[in-house]
Amino acid sequence: MKTTRSKSPLLALVLFAACASGPSADVIPYTSDLCIVTDNKLGSMGDPVVKVYGNQEVKFCCRPCVKEFEEDQERFLAKLKK
Amino acid sequence: MNRPAWSLLPLLAAISIAVSHRCAAQARKPGAIQGDDAVRYELVIAATPGAPAGTQTTVLTVNGTSPGPVLRFREGDLARITVKNRLPSEETSIHWHGLLVPNEMDGVPYLTTPPIPAGGEHTFEFRLRQSGTYWYHSHTGLQEQLGVQGAIVIEPNEPDVAFDREHVVVLADWTDDDPTTVMRWLMRGSEWYSVKKGTQQSLLGAWRRGAVSNYFEREGDRMPAMDLSDVAYDAFLANGKRELRLDARPGERVLLRLVNAGASTYFHVGAGEGNLTIVGSDGIRVQPVEVRRLLIGMAETYDVLVTMPADRCTLEIRATAQDGSGHASMLLGEGPLIEAVDPPRANLYVMDEMLAAGLASQMPKRALEAATAERPFAPYGLLRAVSDTTIVGPDTEVRELTMRLTGDMRRYLWGFDNETLAENSTIRVRKGEVLRIELINDTMMHHPLHLHGHFFRVLNGQGERSPLKHTVDVPPMGKRTIEWIADEEGGDWFFHCHLLYHMDAGMARVFSYEQDPAYRPTVDPKLLEPAYLFFDATVQNHMTMGRAMLMKGRNDVFVRWDIGLPSAFGDDHQDGGHEDNIEIDLGWSRYVDRNFATELGWRYADGDGATSRAFAGVRYRLPYLVMSNLSVDSRGDFRLTLDKGLQLTDRLGVGASVEYDTNTQFEWLVGIDYTLTPNLGFSTSYHSDHGYGLGMVFTF
Numbered sequence: 001m002k003t004t005r006s007k008s009p010l011l012a013l014v015l016f017a018a019c020a021s022g023p024s025a026d027v028i029p030y031t032s033d034l035c036i037v038t039d040n041k042l043g044s045m046g047d048p049v050v051k052v053y054g055n056q057e058v059k060f061c062c063r064p065c066v067k068e069f070e071e072d073q074e075r076f077l078a079k080l081k082k
Numbered sequence: 083m084n085r086p087a088w089s090l091l092p093l094l095a096a097i098s099i100a101v102s103h104r105c106a107a108q109a110r111k112p113g114a115i116q117g118d119d120a121v122r123y124e125l126v127i128a129a130t131p132g133a134p135a136g137t138q139t140t141v142l143t144v145n146g147t148s149p150g151p152v153l154r155f156r157e158g159d160l161a162r163i164t165v166k167n168r169l170p171s172e173e174t175s176i177h178w179h180g181l182l183v184p185n186e187m188d189g190v191p192y193l194t195t196p197p198i199p200a201g202g203e204h205t206f207e208f209r210l211r212q213s214g215t216y217w218y219h220s221h222t223g224l225q226e227q228l229g230v231q232g233a234i235v236i237e238p239n240e241p242d243v244a245f246d247r248e249h250v251v252v253l254a255d256w257t258d259d260d261p262t263t264v265m266r267w268l269m270r271g272s273e274w275y276s277v278k279k280g281t282q283q284s285l286l287g288a289w290r291r292g293a294v295s296n297y298f299e300r301e302g303d304r305m306p307a308m309d310l311s312d313v314a315y316d317a318f319l320a321n322g323k324r325e326l327r328l329d330a331r332p333g334e335r336v337l338l339r340l341v342n343a344g345a346s347t348y349f350h351v352g353a354g355e356g357n358l359t360i361v362g363s364d365g366i367r368v369q370p371v372e373v374r375r376l377l378i379g380m381a382e383t384y385d386v387l388v389t390m391p392a393d394r395c396t397l398e399i400r401a402t403a404q405d406g407s408g409h410a411s412m413l414l415g416e417g418p419l420i421e422a423v424d425p426p427r428a429n430l431y432v433m434d435e436m437l438a439a440g441l442a443s444q445m446p447k448r449a450l451e452a453a454t455a456e457r458p459f460a461p462y463g464l465l466r467a468v469s470d471t472t473i474v475g476p477d478t479e480v481r482e483l484t485m486r487l488t489g490d491m492r493r494y495l496w497g498f499d500n501e502t503l504a505e506n507s508t509i510r511v512r513k514g515e516v517l518r519i520e521l522i523n524d525t526m527m528h529h530p531l532h533l534h535g536h537f538f539r540v541l542n543g544q545g546e547r548s549p550l551k552h553t554v555d556v557p558p559m560g561k562r563t564i565e566w567i568a569d570e571e572g573g574d575w576f577f578h579c580h581l582l583y584h585m586d587a588g589m590a591r592v593f594s595y596e597q598d599p600a601y602r603p604t605v606d607p608k609l610l611e612p613a614y615l616f617f618d619a620t621v622q623n624h625m626t627m628g629r630a631m632l633m634k635g636r637n638d639v640f641v642r643w644d645i646g647l648p649s650a651f652g653d654d655h656q657d658g659g660h661e662d663n664i665e666i667d668l669g670w671s672r673y674v675d676r677n678f679a680t681e682l683g684w685r686y687a688d689g690d691g692a693t694s695r696a697f698a699g700v701r702y703r704l705p706y707l708v709m710s711n712l713s714v715d716s717r718g719d720f721r722l723t724l725d726k727g728l729q730l731t732d733r734l735g736v737g738a739s740v741e742y743d744t745n746t747q748f749e750w751l752v753g754i755d756y757t758l759t760p761n762l763g764f765s766t767s768y769h770s771d772h773g774y775g776l777g778m779v780f781t782f
Contacts, residue, residue, distance in 0.1 A: 038441070038561075040440075040522065041486065041524050044524035045433075045559065046300065046304050047304050047705070062433055063433070065437065068437070
């Protein structure tokens with residue numbers, strides 16, 4: 001499992017410049033702007049948390065949502081298929 | 083469009099039979115004026131000396147008391163209520179919270195009903211189409227916080243619940259501060275109220291809770307500290323008293339009609355012994371359900387049955403503020419005290435309670451667990467209507483809306499979908515249409531949302547037995563879905579957060595039946611981004627720094643200064659001490675979002691080769707809540723400033739600031755401050771230009 005942390009656009013810019021290769025090409029990007037657990041807007045609870053499960057990128061509004069997700073991954077991942 | 087086959091009115095009527103027995107009803111209405119076929123009341127609003135928290139102050143009363151008299155009616159009565167304004171200079175209003183009344187009788191000043199000027203009066207007249215526990219309050223400015231409130235009881239034509247004795251209890255919160263001052267403190271992002279009620283987050287507090295890593299993770303994630311309420315109150319009251327004595331005999335079943343008239347306090351209500359049996363919510367009967375403890379949001383009403391123990395005793399029913407900062411007690415009966423206990427206080431260093439509340443609002447199983455926890459959330463998962471409340475048939479068209487609740491404590495700009503009432507006031511509805519609204523709370527606070535003039539179904543997993551309410555708690559990170567039919571004759575109906583200060587800061591909309599796209603409802607100007615002035619400064623023996631700001635909506639006009647002072651201790655430039663330079667910025671700032679703002683201004687500078695110039699810049703919040711400010715000026719120089727504060731204890735904080743300017747080069751500051759009162763603190767600092775200093779912090 002790969003974990004990254006989205007801090008701010010400025011930091012993202014620095015990371016982008018530093019990592020010319022970028023994220024792995026086979027990772028499916030998370031395209032929603034909502035938390036997969038609560039449906040809150042990403043960014044509304046501080047900086048979003050970004051993780052990759054298998055080859056699926058997933059974004060959370062806060063750290064505690066990661067634990068919720070990991071306790072019932074199938075249920076939450078099903079939301080992505082809708 | 084297909085018209086729905088059902089409307090809420092027949093449903094409400096079905097809950098109790100709509101036949102009025104006027105004579106019997108009149109006999110049970112103390113304070114009501116007998117006369118023609120109307121049940122008449124006269125309510126006089128005045129400023130009255132009082133001491134709700136023990137200190138002499140002024141209370142806005144209704145007929146000399148706060149809460150005002152209980153207005154009692156029987157279902158089907160014609161109510162005629164004259165409201166007289168005896169305030170010295172302010173206008174006022176009265177809204178009949180939860181009553182189904184014609185739009186012009188709803189009592190929202192400017193929007194539906196003319197405000198009542200000082201010395202004036204207004205007579206309301208409407209037929210009561212429902213029964214249950216409701217309340218009335220001023221809808222003008224912040225008068226509700228000052229005491230303009232009271233209960234309404236409408237008896238059903240057929241008894242619908244058995245009890246031996248009944249008491250009406252209006253819960254309230256009281257501050258000796260002027261509510262306008264409260265609002266100003268909130269607008270400026272002051273942390274004084276957190277200090278006062280012991281919920282200020284600090285490194286020491288985190289260490290005591292074993293949450294130091296959570297503390298820094300939160301700061302790293304640019305998440306400001308959390309709290310459960312905005313204001314530190316001086317007293318919590320039940321019918322105007324901290325301790326309310328109520329008659330009850332051993333073994334009796336007592337019906338408590340609870341009204342939360344608090345301006346910004348959720349209460350956990352629990353008994354010293356036994357459970358509370360909920361039999362009504364927002365005036366409407368529900369199937370009886372027992373709870374150990376009940377969370378009641380602002381503007382909600384609950385009817386609960388309490389069974390007195392068989393032995394002679396005083397049974398305490400305690401209403402504890404959700405943040406644990408105090409409580410009001412109802413003492414039933416006489417004898418040895420069976421004391422109620424407060425629920426455990428929440429650990430605000432972790433987000434667990436907020437997330438649990440949010441998930442409980444989305445998952446039926448979690449909702450049931452949450453309703454019976456030691457710190458329960460709203461009991462909606464347990465509530466079942468006594469009859470079918472369905473309003474959607476197979477052919478009914480449903481208009482679906484999503485409304486996001488937005489805002490934050492730092493700026494105190496609250497709204498829906500990132501817009502305040504001033505920025506977007508109106509949602510148009512067509513008569514007869516069914517609306518299903520998903521309310522998603524993108525904030526870390528509870529919001530009790532109230533819809534005027536209509537009841538909505540709270541879709542809580544109970545299907546056709548979904549309960550009807552007029553006010554719904556939307557918990558932090560949570561979601562509620564409500565469904566209602568626009569079945570009034572027309573008009574403009576207010577929809578807003580009933581946390582008074584959130585409503586004042588913009589969390590409101592108007593559902594308007596008016597279809598003309600050019601039509602704009604007339605909203606109370608006091609709700610349209612009122613302006614607030616504030617000031618804070620440190621004056622030390624070596625320098626003064628500070629700011630004065632006029633804040634209105636997203637815009638600030640500011641003056642800030644950094645002035646070196648002649649040393650009281652004889653330092654000079656040679657020994658690394660003072661430089662008596664002066665820098666004063668005058669400018670305009672625009673808040674974009676919680677992390678970003680722009681600014682434009684003129685900088686007056688004198689001393690050390692500095693020159694005056696215009697500047698433009700941005701402020702951006704970095705991880706670990708480091709505030710950066712990058713600007714360019716009219717002489718082509720750039721300036722970058724980084725500021726960081728860290729709270730060590732409730733009152734003791736440290737701060738550091740570093741600035742690089744291509745004209746004046748490096749400058750830095752480290753300091754310590756200690757909060758004494760809301761307006762005063764100690765401060766000491768070392769400034770790279772001005773040297774060491776000691777002095778005071780002033781905040782107004």
